[in-house]
Amino acid sequence: KAGVTQTPRYLIKTRGQQVTLSCSPISGHRSVSWYQQTPGQGLQFLFEYFSETQRNKGNFPGRFSGRQFSNSRSEMNVSTLELGDSALYLCASSSETGGGNTIYFGEGSWLTVV
Amino acid sequence: TQLLEQSPQFLSIQEGENLTVYCNSSSVFSSLQWYRQEPGEGPVLLVTVVTGGEVKKLKRLTFQFGDARKDSSLHITAAQPGDTGLYLCAGPKGGGADGLTFGKGTHLIIQP
Numbered sequence: 500k501a502g503v504t505q506t507p508r509y510l511i512k513t514r515g516q517q518v519t520l521s522c523s524p525i526s527g528h529r530s531v532s533w534y535q536q537t538p539g540q541g542l543q544f545l546f547e548y549f550s551e552t553q554r555n556k557g558n559f560p561g562r563f564s565g566r567q568f569s570n571s572r573s574e575m576n577v578s579t580l581e582l583g584d585s586a587l588y589l590c591a592s593s594s595e596t597g598g599g600n601t602i603y604f605g606e607g608s609w610l611t612v613v
Numbered sequence: 614t615q616l617l618e619q620s621p622q623f624l625s626i627q628e629g630e631n632l633t634v635y636c637n638s639s640s641v642f643s644s645l646q647w648y649r650q651e652p653g654e655g656p657v658l659l660v661t662v663v664t665g666g667e668v669k670k671l672k673r674l675t676f677q678f679g680d681a682r683k684d685s686s687l688h689i690t691a692a693q694p695g696d697t698g699l700y701l702c703a704g705p706k707g708g709g710a711d712g713l714t715f716g717k718g719t720h721l722i723i724q725p
Binding site: 503532534540541542543544546547555557589591601602603604605606607 | 653654655656657658661701703706712713714715716717718
């Protein structure tokens with residue numbers, strides 16, 4: 500059974516640009532959540548989608564957005580990139596929504612903003 | 614917002630030694646999870662503890678959930694270089710919100 504797949508794995512963007520990251524969950528999983536990981540702040544919850552609906556959102560500015568498609572694949576977008584957005588962005592999927600369920604992480608997308 | 618504090622932040626020990634890392638909060642969690650993350654990879658779930666006082670063993674790793682469900686510990690016996698990684702604890706955000714809140718982790722290095 501294939502794991503969570505994230506693309507691209509590495510990317511470099513310039514300040515002010517926007518970026519779109521993609522996540523394909525484990526087959527049959529309907530919940531996809533996104534996290535940002537930085538050395539200073541650790542792993543922070545961005546948002547979760549379940550059946551194409553955003554369930555919850557973390558404390559990030561509106562520049563961070565996401566969506567989920569009918570096949571459960573998800574994308575997140577960051578507009579007007581800032582240097583501080585440089586981070587590892589992790590996607591995780593689970594079969595059901597809710598914080599107590601087992602989630603499976605992808606390998607992440609490394610974003611560097613210069 | 615429920616916070617999880619992990620200690621120590623960094624730990625470097627020799628192969629064969631024992632160690633304990635901690636995850637503490639002032640809030641009660643319905644459950645806590647422990648993950649290990651290796652460089653270049655996403656976190657991998659090791660265990661979920663649910664009941665206060667619960668102890669779970671995974672080979673040389675022993676996980677304990679505090680009686681009050683506010684803290685947890687991970688004890689590794691006879692550490693091996695393969696145990697090297699970032700150990701993260703996480704719990705449901707609570708208050709009806711979905712998603713997990715994570716501690717900042719313990720960076721563990723086991724030297725041969």
